[in-house]
Amino acid sequence: MTQHPSFPQATETTGNSIKGLNTPMSRRGLLKLSGLSVAAVTGSSVLAGCSTGSGSGSGGGKEITVMISQSPTAPEGQKRILDLMRRKFEAAHPGNTVKFDVVQLGSAVSSAVVNTAATKEGPDIFEIGPNGLPTGAATGVFTPISDSEWSDLGGKDRYLPSMLAVTGKDNTDHVAIPYYASTMAMYYNKKMFADAGVAAAPTTWDDFVETGQKLSDASQGRFGVGEAGAEPSHAWHVIWLLTTQLGGRLISADGRTAQLNTPEVMQAVGFWLDWIAKYKIVNPKDATNSSAQQIQQFVQKQNAMFPCGFTQAISSMPGSPVENEWALAGNPTVPYGQQQLQGGAKPVQSYLGGATWAISKFSKNRDLALGLAKIMGEPDVQQLTWKEVGGLPTTNETFTAHPETREGDWKVIYDAAAGAQATPWSPSFGQVSPLLAAAVKPSFSELAATGTYSADQLKVQLDTANEKLKAALNSEKR
Amino acid sequence: MRTDIRPSKPGVRNRGPAKWILYLCGGAFALVVLLPVAYMFLVALQPIEVAGSTLAPDRLSPRSFIDVWSAIDLASYLANSLVIATITALASSLVGFGAAYVLARFKFRFRNFLRLSLLACYTTPGIVLLIPLYVIYVQIQNAVSVQIIGSHALLILTYMSFSLPYTIWMLSGYLTTLPADVEEAAAIDGATRFQTLVRIILPLTLPALVVTAIFSFVLAWNDVLFASVLTKNDTRTVGIGMQLFVSTAADGGLPQWNNLMAAGIITAVPAVVLFIIIQRYLISGLTAGSVKG
Amino acid sequence: MAPSFALMTVVSYIPLLLAVVISVTALSIFTIGDVWQAGLVGLTNYLDVLNPSGPLSVLGPLRNSVLFTVITTLVAVPLGVAAAVLVNQQFPGRALLRTVMLIPFILPDFVTALIWRLIFQSGTGAADQVLRFLGIGADYNLWLIGPNAFWALTIASVWSAWPFVYIMALAALQAVPAEYYDAAEVDGAGRLRRFWSITLPAIKPTLVLALCLSVINQFNSFTLPFVLLGHPPAEEANVLPVEIYTTSFTANDYGHASAIAVVNLLVLLIPIAYYLKKARSDEN
Incomplete structure (x- = not known):
C-alpha cells in the first residue's frame, strides 16, 4: 500500500512528491537525508529516527518487519488487509510474528532503503513501487530472488507477466515480488x-x-x-x-x-x-x-x-x-x-505502477519473509487489497478465484497492465x-x-x- | 504595565497628524493584511465542491473545522509544537540575554569574530546544516547509546542553534543603545554587576526580549525542514502534520481547499492568541519610562 | 555566554564545516552505502555550478534570488517603517491595528504560501476573479508559471515579510526618548522634519539591522517558494534554496548541493559585511 498506488516513490522522490499542493516533497526528500547522514557514520547502528529496527525475535520466536506507507485514501481498509496477512502468517509459521511498520510519510520507505544501505540493518521487507526498485538495487539493498526462492513462492508464472517484468532489469534478476498493479x-x-x-x-x-x-x-x-x-x-x-x-x-x-x-x-x-x-x-x-x-x-x-x-x-x-x-x-x-x-x-x-515487495539483503529471516510474501499473493489477500485500496491483483490464481477483479472498469486496468511496457531500469x-x-x-x-x-x-x-x-x-x- | 509609549505632556503631544490620515493609512494596512486572511476563512467555510473556485459567500458551513480534526491528528501536533516552540523561545531568550550582555558591554579579543560568527550561523540556510547536523546527532546517539533523535529536547536544541545567534545579535545591538548611565548610577549605589543585570538591565531589555522570544517561537512553530527528520510519529509538529495532510488530501483525488484552509487556520490560532496576549509587552514603554524615572 | 557558544559550536559551526567538506566530494545516493568511496573532487562541483553554459549552472537561480531579495526588501522595509510610525501615533483602534499587522508574521510560511497559491489559481483564484470584476486584463492569468511566477512569489513574500521590519522598527521607535520630540516641537520642527532628523537617525541602527536580516531571510526563504510554486518551480522563479533542495533530493547529488549552499552563503556575506561595517562605525 504505497502512498501512491499508481506511482512508485523511491526514484520519484521529487517528481511525485508534491501532489497538487506541492508541499509534501520536503518531507519525502528530507527523510532521505537520514540515509545520507547515517551513511557518513559508517557502521553506526540502527537509525533511531525511523523505526527500521530489524526484528530479533522475542520469546524464542522470530519477528519480521514489513515497512509500508499508509494508504492515504483507505487507512482503515489497509489495516484489515494487514490483519488478514498477519493471521495467515501466524497460522502458517507458528511461534513467529510479523510487524507491519506502517509509516505515515510516504518517503519513509525509500529513505529506509537508503538507511539500510548505510547501516546494514533495517526492515526485512520493503513495500515499494516498481520505479523504486532500480535505486534500491543500485544501493545493494535489493538483491535478486533466486530460482529456488521463486519456486518456494509458487513459481514466476504465478504472477502477471508484465508486473513480474518490471521487478528486474531486462526481466531477469527480479529483485521484488509483485503485490498489486495500477496503470x-x-x-x-x-x-x-x-x-x-x-x-x-x-x-x-x-x-x-x-x-x-x-x-x-x-x-x-x-x-x-x-x-x-x-x-x-x-x-x-x-x-x-x-x-x-x-x-x-x-x-x-x-x-x-x-x-x-x-x-x-x-x-x-x-x-x-x-x-x-x-x-x-x-x-x-x-x-x-x-x-x-x-x-x-x-x-x-x-x-x-x-x-x-x-x-x-x-x-x-x-x-x-x-x-x-x-x-x-x-x-x-x-x-x-x-x-x-x-x-x-x-x-x-501505460507503464506499470503499483506496489512490490523487496526483501532486504540484510534480512536475518529471509525464509520467513518469503513465507509472508507467498501469503501476500494468495487470492483472499489480493482480493481484499483490490477491494480496500483499489490495487489490481497480480497473481493469476486471484483472477481465477475472483474474476470480478478484472471485469467491468477493471478490465480496462487489467488490459492496460497486461500490455504495459516497463520503464528504463535506471537508478x-x-x-x-x-x-x-x-x-x-x-x-x-x-x-x-x-x-x-x-x-x-x-x-x-x-x-x-x-x-x-x-x-x-x-x-x-x- | 503602561500602554503609553511616552509619558505625554498634555497640549504638546496631541498635535499629531490629522485623524483621518491615520485612519486612512491604518485602514489600508488592515485591508492588505486582512483580505487574504478573510479569503482563507471564506474558502474554509465553502462546500468542498466549489471551495477555492468562487468568491460567492453562499452555502457556508463550518464543517471543515470539524472534519479536519478527525482527518489528521491535529491535537497531538499542536501540543508538540506548543511545547517545543515555547521552550525554544524561553530558553533562547534567557541564554541569549547573558551572552548578549557580555558582547555588548565588554571589549575582548575575539569580540568581532564572535559577532561575525553569529551572523554566519544565522545566515546559513537550514537546508545546508541539516545533513551535517544529522550526522553529528547520530554519532552522539551512538556514543551515549540513548535515543535522542525524535525527542523534544533535541529539536529544541536545534532550533536554538538558529534562534540563539539571532537573539544574541539582536539583544546586543539593543543593549548598546541603552544609556550607560543607568548602570553607572547603579554601580555608584553599590549594586554588584549581577544585581545590576537582573534588576536594571533585564527590565530595560524586556521589550527587546519579548521580540526575540516571539521570533524564536515563530521559528520553531514554522519549521518543517528539521521537524521532518528529527521527529518521530509521536513528536510530530504542526508543520509536518500539515504536510502530511496536504499530501493525503491531494492523493484522495479531488482538491480539498476548504479542509486545507481550515487546517491552516487552526494551526495559526495558538500563535495568534499568544501574540495577542503578550503584545502588551511590545506596546509598553518600559524603557523610556525607566530612563526618565 | 560560554554555554551558548558551546551549543552553537556543536549545532552550527561544526555542521557548517562539514557542509564545506561535503561540497568538495562526489557524495551522492550511489556512494551513500560507503561514504569513503565518494572521493574528493576538489573544486569541480563549484566549477560545475558556476559555469554559465553548463547543465548544472545555478547562475539563473542566483540571479532570481538576488532580484527577488532586493525587490522584496526594498518594498518591505519602507512598508514596515511606515506601519511602525503609524501605530506609534495615538488614535482609537491602535491596539487592534497593531495586532492585525502582526498576522502575516505569525502565520506559518506554509499557510501563507497555501493562501497565495489559492489566490493565484488561474481563472478561479481571487486574484483573477478580482481582476475580471474590475475588467482588467485577461479572463485568466498564469500566475504560478512563466514570468508572472516571479511576481507572484515577490508579492506573497512582501506580504509576509514587512511585519518583521515593522516589529523591529516599532521596538526601536519606543526606545526613542520622548524629550527629543518634545524639544523639537518646542523648537517648531514640522512633522516631516521631526521624522527625518529625530526618528530616522534614532532608529537607523535597528533599521540597518532589519534591512540586513530581511535580506538574509528572503535570500534563504525556502518554504514559501516551495509551497507556492510547487516543484519543480517555474524557471523564472527558481531560487537558490529550492535549487539546493532539487540538487539534494531530486538529483541526490549532495556534493553539488553543498557547493550551491556554500555559494549561497558567500553571496550573503556581502550584506553581512556591509552591516558589520555599518554597525561598527555606528558604535564609534
Whole structure:
C-alpha cells in the first residue's frame, strides 16, 4: 500500500512528491537525508529516527518487519488487509510474528532503503513501487530472488507477466515480488460523448483529437479535454507514453544514455502542446492544474475526457455529478498521423505502477519473509487489497478465484497492465520526471500568453534537461 | 504595565497628524493584511465542491473545522509544537540575554569574530546544516547509546542553534543603545554587576526580549525542514502534520481547499492568541519610562 | 555566554564545516552505502555550478534570488517603517491595528504560501476573479508559471515579510526618548522634519539591522517558494534554496548541493559585511 498506488516513490522522490499542493516533497526528500547522514557514520547502528529496527525475535520466536506507507485514501481498509496477512502468517509459521511498520510519510520507505544501505540493518521487507526498485538495487539493498526462492513462492508464472517484468532489469534478476498493479487510462464522460454523437472512446490519437474537437468550442470557453500541466509527475507520464508509442525512449535500453531530446520526444511533446496550440481541445489555463483540479473539472462536467489518469481517480467518481456518466477506456495507442500501428508495434497504454515487495539483503529471516510474501499473493489477500485500496491483483490464481477483479472498469486496468511496457531500469530514472516537468513549463506559459509555442525554445529546454540527465547518469558511474 | 509609549505632556503631544490620515493609512494596512486572511476563512467555510473556485459567500458551513480534526491528528501536533516552540523561545531568550550582555558591554579579543560568527550561523540556510547536523546527532546517539533523535529536547536544541545567534545579535545591538548611565548610577549605589543585570538591565531589555522570544517561537512553530527528520510519529509538529495532510488530501483525488484552509487556520490560532496576549509587552514603554524615572 | 557558544559550536559551526567538506566530494545516493568511496573532487562541483553554459549552472537561480531579495526588501522595509510610525501615533483602534499587522508574521510560511497559491489559481483564484470584476486584463492569468511566477512569489513574500521590519522598527521607535520630540516641537520642527532628523537617525541602527536580516531571510526563504510554486518551480522563479533542495533530493547529488549552499552563503556575506561595517562605525 504505497502512498501512491499508481506511482512508485523511491526514484520519484521529487517528481511525485508534491501532489497538487506541492508541499509534501520536503518531507519525502528530507527523510532521505537520514540515509545520507547515517551513511557518513559508517557502521553506526540502527537509525533511531525511523523505526527500521530489524526484528530479533522475542520469546524464542522470530519477528519480521514489513515497512509500508499508509494508504492515504483507505487507512482503515489497509489495516484489515494487514490483519488478514498477519493471521495467515501466524497460522502458517507458528511461534513467529510479523510487524507491519506502517509509516505515515510516504518517503519513509525509500529513505529506509537508503538507511539500510548505510547501516546494514533495517526492515526485512520493503513495500515499494516498481520505479523504486532500480535505486534500491543500485544501493545493494535489493538483491535478486533466486530460482529456488521463486519456486518456494509458487513459481514466476504465478504472477502477471508484465508486473513480474518490471521487478528486474531486462526481466531477469527480479529483485521484488509483485503485490498489486495500477496503470494509466483514459477517463471519459459517456453522456457527453453520446450528446456530441461520439459512439466510442478513441483508440488512435487522430480519433482523440477529432473527438476532442467535437466536444470543444474554444470561442465558448468549452474544452473537451482536461489537462494537469502543473502536476509534477504528469509531464513524464504523457511524454513517456507518446514517445514510447512512437518507438522512442527516454533513456537508452542499457540505461546509460540520456535521450530526452530525440526527435521522438520532440514530436511527442509537440503533439501534446498542440492540444492547446493547434487543436484547441485543452484550455491553456490547464497548464497550472494539479491532477486533483483536473479530476475536479471532469466531475464538474467541464471536460469530457482526460487521458493518462491514474487508477486512484476511480475513487473520486462515486457520489460525484458524473457518477452515472463516467467510464474508463485505455489510452489511445496509435500515434497521431498514423491509421494503425506500424510494423508489428505493440500497443502500449501505460507503464506499470503499483506496489512490490523487496526483501532486504540484510534480512536475518529471509525464509520467513518469503513465507509472508507467498501469503501476500494468495487470492483472499489480493482480493481484499483490490477491494480496500483499489490495487489490481497480480497473481493469476486471484483472477481465477475472483474474476470480478478484472471485469467491468477493471478490465480496462487489467488490459492496460497486461500490455504495459516497463520503464528504463535506471537508478536515475526518477529524475526524468522533474526534468521533463521543468522543460515543458516555459512552453505552457508561452502558450497561455501568446497561443503558440516556439519549437526552438522547447528544443533548448529539452537539451538542457538531457544534459542534466547525462550528468546524473555519469555520477552513477563514478 | 503602561500602554503609553511616552509619558505625554498634555497640549504638546496631541498635535499629531490629522485623524483621518491615520485612519486612512491604518485602514489600508488592515485591508492588505486582512483580505487574504478573510479569503482563507471564506474558502474554509465553502462546500468542498466549489471551495477555492468562487468568491460567492453562499452555502457556508463550518464543517471543515470539524472534519479536519478527525482527518489528521491535529491535537497531538499542536501540543508538540506548543511545547517545543515555547521552550525554544524561553530558553533562547534567557541564554541569549547573558551572552548578549557580555558582547555588548565588554571589549575582548575575539569580540568581532564572535559577532561575525553569529551572523554566519544565522545566515546559513537550514537546508545546508541539516545533513551535517544529522550526522553529528547520530554519532552522539551512538556514543551515549540513548535515543535522542525524535525527542523534544533535541529539536529544541536545534532550533536554538538558529534562534540563539539571532537573539544574541539582536539583544546586543539593543543593549548598546541603552544609556550607560543607568548602570553607572547603579554601580555608584553599590549594586554588584549581577544585581545590576537582573534588576536594571533585564527590565530595560524586556521589550527587546519579548521580540526575540516571539521570533524564536515563530521559528520553531514554522519549521518543517528539521521537524521532518528529527521527529518521530509521536513528536510530530504542526508543520509536518500539515504536510502530511496536504499530501493525503491531494492523493484522495479531488482538491480539498476548504479542509486545507481550515487546517491552516487552526494551526495559526495558538500563535495568534499568544501574540495577542503578550503584545502588551511590545506596546509598553518600559524603557523610556525607566530612563526618565 | 560560554554555554551558548558551546551549543552553537556543536549545532552550527561544526555542521557548517562539514557542509564545506561535503561540497568538495562526489557524495551522492550511489556512494551513500560507503561514504569513503565518494572521493574528493576538489573544486569541480563549484566549477560545475558556476559555469554559465553548463547543465548544472545555478547562475539563473542566483540571479532570481538576488532580484527577488532586493525587490522584496526594498518594498518591505519602507512598508514596515511606515506601519511602525503609524501605530506609534495615538488614535482609537491602535491596539487592534497593531495586532492585525502582526498576522502575516505569525502565520506559518506554509499557510501563507497555501493562501497565495489559492489566490493565484488561474481563472478561479481571487486574484483573477478580482481582476475580471474590475475588467482588467485577461479572463485568466498564469500566475504560478512563466514570468508572472516571479511576481507572484515577490508579492506573497512582501506580504509576509514587512511585519518583521515593522516589529523591529516599532521596538526601536519606543526606545526613542520622548524629550527629543518634545524639544523639537518646542523648537517648531514640522512633522516631516521631526521624522527625518529625530526618528530616522534614532532608529537607523535597528533599521540597518532589519534591512540586513530581511535580506538574509528572503535570500534563504525556502518554504514559501516551495509551497507556492510547487516543484519543480517555474524557471523564472527558481531560487537558490529550492535549487539546493532539487540538487539534494531530486538529483541526490549532495556534493553539488553543498557547493550551491556554500555559494549561497558567500553571496550573503556581502550584506553581512556591509552591516558589520555599518554597525561598527555606528558604535564609534
